[in-house]
Each structure stands twice: as C-alpha cells, then as structure tokens.
Amino acid sequence: KAGVTQTPRYLIKTRGQQVTLSCSPISGHRSVSWYQQTPGQGLQFLFEYFSETQRNKGNFPGRFSGRQFSNSRSEMNVSTLELGDSALYLCASSFGTTSGSGYTFGSGTRLTVV
C-alpha cells in the first residue's frame, strides 16, 4: 500500500516569495496534519485538515495556510517567506477518528529560503 507522498522533496526559494507544498495521504485516510521541523525548535504542529475543513491549528503566523481537497490531498502555503521558514515540512495522514494516533508521516519537503 502506498505511503504518504510529499512533493516536491526539495525547494529553494528567495525571501519574500511564496511556496506551495503538497501532500497525498494514504488511501482512506481523511485527516492530514502538517508539522515544521527545525534543529532549534524540533517538530511543531502547524495545522490539521479533516474532510476539507481545518480542524486544529498550531501557533504559527497567518502566512502559513493550508487546504484540503475532496480526495483528501492537502496543500500548505507559506507566503512572504522569511529565512526562518527554512525547515523540513512533514505531513502525516490518519483516519482522524482518534486524537493523535494512527499517524503515518511522509518523508517531508526540505525548504530552504535564501
């Protein structure tokens, strides 16, 4: 069975630009959560989408946004990129019926802002 697929794997962007990352969940999973991973802050929760609705949100500025499509694929967007946005962005999918459990993570998108 296919795992969680994140595209692209690597991105280099310039400060001030915007970026869109994509996540295709495991078939049947309706929940997609996004996390930011940096050496300094570790893994931090960005937001979760379930059935095309944002169900939960972490403490990130409004420049970070997301959406989910009817096929459960999700995208996250970061506008007006800052150097500090350089990170590994991970998405995780699950059935979404039990809080915090059943996550399967993708391999991430490595974003570098220069």
Place this chain on the structure above:
Amino acid sequence: GESVGLHLPTLSVQEGDNSIINCAYSNSASDYFIWYKQESGKGPQFIIDIRSNMDKRQGQRVTVLLNKTVKHLSLQIAATQPGDSAVYFCAENSPQAGTALIFGKGTTLSVSS
C-alpha cells in the same frame, strides 16, 4: 507551557547492548504518548505508543514505561542493532491539544558494532 523533552541529546551504545531513552513531559493532562524513530532523510516512523491508563507496554524488542507520578516516559530497546541508529522522539497528546502531537527535541542513538 506544554512541552515534552528528552534528557539526553545523544546516546552511544555497542551492538547487542540494551538502550534506554528517556523523556520528561510537563502536562499532567496528557493521556497518550508515542515514540517515533526518524532516520536520515525520512519522516518519523511509529515505534510504540501507550495510554495513560497503562504503565508499561511491550512490542518487538521495545518496551515503553510510563511513570505518571514523575511525568516520565522511557523507551527501552533490547539487543540494540546498527539499524536502530536514528533520532528518537517522544510525543504527547492531551485532550486540550485535539489531534496535535507535542514532540520532544529528540535523542540521537548511535550504535557501533
């Protein structure tokens, strides 16, 4: 605030030894805990989980212990192998956090043969 932390950033062991990775959590309302393994270039991989109504859970070569009195979690890996070399994270979930997991900063386990 809510946080989950690991006591040691790195741990080096010999192949065949038993490894113990520790984690302290601060939110007494957390009721679900997970250990993840992350290898270079990959996302976190589920190892084992435990709910707060248990104090011990065993898997294949791994055991998680939960001490709610001192808010401490540990992962024991038996007969550690070179393939166990990775970064290990504990994560917690509480009812207030909804579906979000709060991760600790990780322990890098290095296994030498």
